[in-house]
Amino acid sequence: MEENNTLERGLTGSSLPKETKKPSFFERAKKHVKKHSLVYLFLVPILGHFIFFYVGPIVFSFVITFMDYPIVGKPEFIALDNWKRFFNxxxxxxxxxxxxxxxxxxxxxxxxxxxxxxxxxxxxxxxxxxxxxxxxxxxxxxxxxxxxxxxxxxxxxxxxxxxxxxxxxxxxxxxxxxxxxxxxxxxxxxxxxxxxxxxxxxxxxxxxxxxxxxxxxxxxxxxxxxxxxxxxxxxxxxxxxxxxxxxxxxxxxxxxxxxxxxxxxxxxxxxxxxxxxxxxxxxxxxxxxxxxxxxxxxxxxxxxxxxxxxxxxxxxxxxxx
Missing domain, CATH: 1.10.3720.10 (MetI-like)
Known part of the structure; x- marks a missing residue:
């Protein structure tokens, strides 16, 4: 009888391992950045240069394709007029x-x-x-x-x-x-x-x-x-x-x-x-x-x-x- 009670307690979960909660993506990312903080610190100037001199001009040049963008004066949004002008x-x-x-x-x-x-x-x-x-x-x-x-x-x-x-x-x-x-x-x-x-x-x-x-x-x-x-x-x-x-x-x-x-x-x-x-x-x-x-x-x-x-x-x- 005592053996059956022990077995029952084991099956009911008192001795079963608890499920560990899987860390979220942000928690894993935070841990990774903290672990490799020195590496990312050295990457900051390179990433800044890449974003400022490569990504930035690409995005900016695409935006102004939809604008009348004079060197002096206020830019004006003209939608697809520049693209239509090219085809004509x-x-x-x-x-x-x-x-x-x-x-x-x-x-x-x-x-x-x-x-x-x-x-x-x-x-x-x-x-x-x-x-x-x-x-x-x-x-x-x-x-x-x-x-x-x-x-x-x-x-x-x-x-x-x-x-x-x-x-x-x-x-x-x-x-x-x-x-x-x-x-x-x-x-x-x-x-x-x-x-x-x-x-x-x-x-x-x-x-x-x-x-x-x-x-x-x-x-x-x-x-x-x-x-x-x-x-x-x-x-x-x-x-x-x-x-x-x-x-x-x-x-x-x-x-x-x-x-x-x-x-x-x-x-x-x-x-x-x-x-x-x-x-x-x-x-x-x-x-x-x-x-x-x-x-x-x-x-x-x-x-x-x-x-x-x-x-x-x-x-x-x-x-x-």
Missing amino acids: DPNAWKSVWNTIMFSVLYILPTMALGLLFATLIHSLKRRWATLFKGVFFLPVVTSFVVISGIWAWMFRGNAEGFVNQFLALFGIQEQLFLSSSSQALMVLAGLSIYKVVGNTMIYYYAGLQGIPDDVYEAAKIDGSGRFKTFFKITMPLLMPIHLYVAITTTIGSFQIFDSAFLLTKGGPNYATNTIVYYMYQQGFTAYDFGYASVLAYVLFFFIFAVSMIQKRYLGKQVDYN
Whole structure:
């Protein structure tokens, strides 16, 4: 009987462990912050810088897309008028088209030449490879203003231009180049390719260095020729480099500003008026910051869309085995 009473008391809960209350999210967060207070103390300046100089301007620029925001005077809320203005602005669409055409002229040649130079250097001995890496990389570290000045002299649209003097040797008439609506954008693309291709070469060279030698040795044993090895082995194994270079060159092409500003001022006849240069004109010449912010977000949407497409087709995993 006494044993039954003891068993009953045990079952009724006198000896059962009590359920512990699970701490709430805020209690756990408070405990975590208290435990790592020194870490968060050091993060405060970094987070403050990030919020003040990155998050803040992004939010502010988006807000003023719905406002008439003059540099002097009281801002006025105008709802979607700035966005409607963009869709009805022929100069804005002209700048978008110029930017797309510049990207077409710039991206593929930059990638192709970078890969070509990297492949040539990769096949050379160490001493010569170091020399040519320096030669090809020199324009990257040279001031863009200096290179633009040289380019302006070379492509001067009269008999004094170096390129026109060279063409005259073959009986070809003088070209207008930077003064021509059909040629100016190609000249700017050539300038940007010359400036950036050394940087692209370094990325591809690093990628080539990362491919194991036994992969090529196995291909050689299987009877694979040089061109077949390049297109069937090297190109697929460089896919991560292709993706990175494609995205960075695309972003750079859509942000083209300096060459248009230094050489053509968007002309002739809006032929080189890119979206970033048009944004600059609206924001810092017309002081229409609301509309300039709309152009900035249009640029962001274009870059984001193209980058996602590139990631979809080039973002494949690479297996060296």
